[in-house]
Amino acid sequence: MVLDLNVSIRENSNIPVIDLEGEIDVYTYPKLSDALQYVFETYPTAKDLIVNLDKIRYIDSTGLGVIANSANQIKKMNEGYINIINATPQIKKIFDVSGLISANFKIFDSEEDAITSLGN
Amino acid sequence: MTDSVTIKLTIPSLSDYVGVARLTASGIANRMKFTHEDIEDIKIAVSEACTNAVQYAYGDSLGEIEMAFGIYDDKLEIVISDSGKGFDIESDVTTQEDDPEKIGLGLGIVFMRSLMDQVDYNTSETGTTVTLVKKVSS
Numbered sequence: 001m002v003l004d005l006n007v008s009i010r011e012n013s014n015i016p017v018i019d020l021e022g023e024i025d026v027y028t029y030p031k032l033s034d035a036l037q038y039v040f041e042t043y044p045t046a047k048d049l050i051v052n053l054d055k056i057r058y059i060d061s062t063g064l065g066v067i068a069n070s071a072n073q074i075k076k077m078n079e080g081y082i083n084i085i086n087a088t089p090q091i092k093k094i095f096d097v098s099g100l101i102s103a104n105f106k107i108f109d110s111e112e113d114a115i116t117s118l119g120n
Numbered sequence: 121m122t123d124s125v126t127i128k129l130t131i132p133s134l135s136d137y138v139g140v141a142r143l144t145a146s147g148i149a150n151r152m153k154f155t156h157e158d159i160e161d162i163k164i165a166v167s168e169a170c171t172n173a174v175q176y177a178y179g180d181s182l183g184e185i186e187m188a189f190g191i192y193d194d195k196l197e198i199v200i201s202d203s204g205k206g207f208d209i210e211s212d213v214t215t216q217e218d219d220p221e222k223i224g225l226g227l228g229i230v231f232m233r234s235l236m237d238q239v240d241y242n243t244s245e246t247g248t249t250v251t252l253v254k255k256v257s258s
Contacts, residue, residue, distance in 0.1 A: 023139065025135075025138055025142070025167055025171070026135040026138050026170075026171040026174055026175065027136055027139060058142070058164075060164050060167050060168055060231070061168055061171070061226075061230075061231055062171060064227055065227060094164065094231070097230065097231060097234045098230065098231075099230075100227075
């Protein structure tokens with residue numbers, strides 16, 4: 001069980017993708033925040049950013065708070081979107097309970113679905 | 121099991137140890153008849169209560185967070201307390217702030233109330249106590 005958070009950044013079809021592994025809580029969320037800020041600085045005109053939760057087994061309010069703030073930031077910068085992919089049913093439930101899913105915040109079942117949708 | 125059993129845990133008010141509290145809650149809930157989904161709910165609620173204590177109870181000082189897990193036939197009752205400065209739960213609750221920590225606090229309380237069957241919050245100048253109850257599905 002990974003209690004830490006591992007972060008890596010890549011591109012798919014010119015869209016930045018942040019791959020996350022582990023748990024996002026009050027201890028690890030600064031790593032996610034740093035990664036999102038790095039992507040905003042590296043891709044200052046990006047309209048879409050994908051956050052891959054395939055290997056995330058736990059996320060709480062601190063992680064959602066960071067993602068929600070980043071969604072606000074990319075909205076203000078470029079009228080852009082944060083796109084969440086591969087969330088487990090439990091994590092989808094948390095997003096749902098949070099009430100944070102908004103016009104600049106999307107959830108896709110897979111990376112393929114996201115790339116297909118964002119490419120159109 | 122007829123009588124309740126209580127397991128106690130004390131962690132320092134450091135973010136490093138919130139995961140330990142979460143794992144402890146998970147281990148205890150696993151010994152009971154909770155579903156996987158219930159166990160995940162309990163983990164989040166415990167983590168949120170501890171996160172609030174870590175972020176708000178002691179300021180820049182180091183304190184302790186005490187937990188008592190009361191195991192009953194039909195429920196798990198978790199009491200999480202600190203001896204910090206307390207905070208006004210109602211005025212501090214928001215999900216509209218730009219400050220990530222404020223959003224975290226607001227969401228943490230939303231999660232606890234949504235995921236547990238009962239949540240009681242008592243805060244004063246001498247500390248905060250959160251009581252979380254999850255009933256075992258019959």
